[in-house]
Amino acid sequence: MAWDTEATKAKILDAAVTEFAAHGPDGTTVDRISRRAGVNKERIYNYYGGKQKLFARVLWVELERVAADLPVDVDDLGKFAGRTYDYHRNHPQLSRLLRWEGLAVDMLFADGVPDEEGRTAHYRAKVEALAAGQRAGKVTDAVDADHLMFLVLSLAGWWATVPQVARMMTGADETDRDEDARRRASVVEAVRRMVLPTGRN
Numbered sequence: 427m428a429w430d431t432e433a434t435k436a437k438i439l440d441a442a443v444t445e446f447a448a449h450g451p452d453g454t455t456v457d458r459i460s461r462r463a464g465v466n467k468e469r470i471y472n473y474y475g476g477k478q479k480l481f482a483r484v485l486w487v488e489l490e491r492v493a494a495d496l497p498v499d500v501d502d503l504g505k506f507a508g509r510t511y512d513y514h515r516n517h518p519q520l521s522r523l524l525r526w527e528g529l530a531v532d533m534l535f536a537d538g539v540p541d542e543e544g545r546t547a548h549y550r551a552k553v554e555a556l557a558a559g560q561r562a563g564k565v566t567d568a569v570d571a572d573h574l575m576f577l578v579l580s581l582a583g584w585w586a587t588v589p590q591v592a593r594m595m596t597g598a599d600e601t602d603r604d605e606d607a608r609r610r611a612s613v614v615e616a617v618r619r620m621v622l623p624t625g626r627n
Contacts, residue, residue, distance in 0.1 A: 435473055437463040442484045447519035450526035451481045482541055485527065488520050489548055498552050500559025503578060504618035510582035511613045515600060521587040549575075565621045574621065581620075582613050 441463035460467035
């Protein structure tokens with residue numbers, strides 16, 4: 427029977443997401459990823475060229491997923507923020523991976539952020555969508571589009587990034603349905619107010 431290369435690659439990526447999110451690029455080993463994926467570690471080197479390249483690939487795949495699931499809606503950025511909150515709530519590994527990258531990039535990646543050019547294009551597309559909303563008068567232009575998009579993403583994603591701080595402030599965690607709904611509603615309302623064009627209420 428022929429070896430299912432794509433299925434094996436998917437197993438490796440899934441295992442790598444879990445391991446990198448839990449232990450970071452420095453604390454994760456190829457051995458641990460291979461055991462979790464149930465594949466020989468040589469396949470990881472053959473398919474991805476080693477741990478650093480695999481970490482870069484994992485981040486790229488995760489960002490592609492979030493881009494596909496969360497197109498920017500300038501007609502209702504509050505709704506976009508709510509959906510972004512949901513995504514981070516259901517996929518906390520993305521925030522963890524980005525935090526690990528920020529901590530380790532100078533030590534592990536001699537050339538800087540892996541695939542920075544491609545990932546920059548991903549974020550610039552979001553910024554341009556918001557800038558188009560500003561030009562159309564749908565979004566405030568009191569804050570530059572790049573800063574405004576960063577603030578929207580931060581409001582939506584920070585709950586999942588530092589859940590311990592959220593728990594200490596609110597007295598509950600994300601498993602409390604009422605608190606989870608309250609957090610989401612706060613994100614949606616805050617973003618809607620923040621992006622409202624001047625003169626509208």
